[in-house]
Amino acid sequence: MELVDDGFAMGIVTINGERMLCFYTDILGFTRSGTVTFPGMGTVHKLAHGRCQIKILVLDNEPLAANPGGGFTAATGFRYCSFQVAEIELVAAQCRAFGCQLVVEPAEIRPGVRAAAVEDPDGNTLEFMQFDAQ
Template sequence: MALQPTKEGFDLGIVTSNGDEMLAFYRDVLGLEFEATLNMEQVGIAQMHRLWADKSLLKLVVPVADVPTGATGGITGATGLRYFTFNVGNFEEVMTACEDAGANIIWRRLEARPGVVVGMVEDPDGNWVEFIDNPG
């Protein structure tokens, strides 16, 4: 059996208790395209902010009830989903915008392997977000 995707890209959900700060980071700092904020209390979601990065959808989910926070610390903080990556053509601009917004910068510019330059930042919840310098 092989996965048969019905759309390009993927959807990623981040559960947060900091909906406003997370929305501001991904929409205003990174410039993801804001689609809508949905209320789906029938499934325990007070707000779902939906933002597009090309053909992938980022869902910032604020639950109705308080939920425990997950492990922080990026790649070596715990097992499971620890970071996600954007390939960008404006690497320096993105990193500067994150710095100007006060995001914690993990790596400003690091050659991860020959010819591959990455930057890593923390979003307002401490999730790691990687940017790969890919001018196209």
């Protein structure tokens, strides 16, 4: 496969649009970069943070099933997205203050590497990694 862009976009499907958009913009710092409406399905809200892109599809109607939540090991398939951050304790505190559940509290997982995991408002697991300067 030859990629024409070395970035990556993640898609999240929700019926909880307002809260999800608030979390990803106000708490994680993504900016809104556009919307696309698909009549009868929903609206995709495009968010960007550097080269990271997230597309949040807010459905017009209730889906047939929901995310099982429960962190990394609750189910198979795409279970988490990972972000490298500068201040893991601050990110964890902001997520907690927003009402999100920390699945893994910030901790050193090996020398010079700290990790934490949080569930967004819909129960999607996000991993945060902090690598200390060598």
